[in-house]
Amino acid sequence: MYDQDEHLDNLLRHIELVRDYCTLLGKRLIKQGRHEFGQLLIARGHTHDATKFYGIEWDYLHRGPDTPHDELELAIKQHVRTNSHHPEFHGGIIHMPEVDVAEMVCDWYARGTEFGTNLRDWITDTAIGRYKIDLEGKQYAWINNFVDMLLRDPFSKKVKAEKAAI
Numbered sequence: 001m002y003d004q005d006e007h008l009d010n011l012l013r014h015i016e017l018v019r020d021y022c023t024l025l026g027k028r029l030i031k032q033g034r035h036e037f038g039q040l041l042i043a044r045g046h047t048h049d050a051t052k053f054y055g056i057e058w059d060y061l062h063r064g065p066d067t068p069h070d071e072l073e074l075a076i077k078q079h080v081r082t083n084s085h086h087p088e089f090h091g092g093i094i095h096m097p098e099v100d101v102a103e104m105v106c107d108w109y110a111r112g113t114e115f116g117t118n119l120r121d122w123i124t125d126t127a128i129g130r131y132k133i134d135l136e137g138k139q140y141a142w143i144n145n146f147v148d149m150l151l152r153d154p155f156s157k158k159v160k161a162e163k164a165a166i
Helices: 004-031 035-045 055-060 069-082 098-115 119-130 138-151 154-165
Strands: none
Touching (some): 055 069, 098 119
């Protein structure tokens, strides 16, 4: 298990990444005219995973590879059932409102950044099956829209436009 400093650094890094991605997505939503939604998402990014500073979540989440499996599972169960950006909170992704889906996507993106995994691949290979995501449902459409907005690279668009002008 990580020592106290490593544990705190690991947790803060995750929360800061989610906050940054909620801010990025929120600003892009605001530019689309979704002012209240974007502002709400940005605000939620600032309170994301606050429960991890207390109780069993503090004791076992973000503690490293040597964390006892049984305790880790209990901490995860506690976390996903008390934080609305997790499908388990709602009894399934199909019941999640759009703002929870947006925060969830930012959380997934942060975890992918931390573990060096591709967000789109993880959704296709893992999330769809794990969360029984209906590929025709509105939640899946929201997920795809938020992923597209997060992964949009304005620099590459500028480069493509400049190449096309040549």
